[in-house]
Amino acid sequence: MQNFYKGLHGGAAAAVAERVSIACARTLVPEEKELFLGELGISYLSAAPQNETVTVDASVVRSGRNLTVVSMEFRQKKTGKLMFTARATFYHLPASKL
Numbered sequence: 001m002q003n004f005y006k007g008l009h010g011g012a013a014a015a016v017a018e019r020v021s022i023a024c025a026r027t028l029v030p031e032e033k034e035l036f037l038g039e040l041g042i043s044y045l046s047a048a049p050q051n052e053t054v055t056v057d058a059s060v061v062r063s064g065r066n067l068t069v070v071s072m073e074f075r076q077k078k079t080g081k082l083m084f085t086a087r088a089t090f091y092h093l094p095a096s097k098l
Contacts, residue, residue: 007047021088
C-alpha cells in the first residue's frame, strides 16, 4: 500500500493506527463495553520508505468511565526515526439493560 511517491499510503497508516489503538484500549476496557471511535488524529511527519519495517508503540493516555484516549508513535525500525504520531479517542457505549 504505497502512494505515488513510493511511501506508505496515509490511509494505510490510519487503518493500522485504528487497529492498534483498539487493541491498546482493550487492555483496560472490558469486552462487554462497546467502544466507539470518536476521533483519530494523525500527524504525518515523514514518509515510510518502501520495504521498510515500521514499529508502532501505543499507550493509554487516559481511561475513565466514559472515555479512553490512546497515543501512538510510528518509527522506522532500523533508525528509530519518528514518522507518524497518532491519537485516538474512544467513547464507551453504555451496556444495554434489556
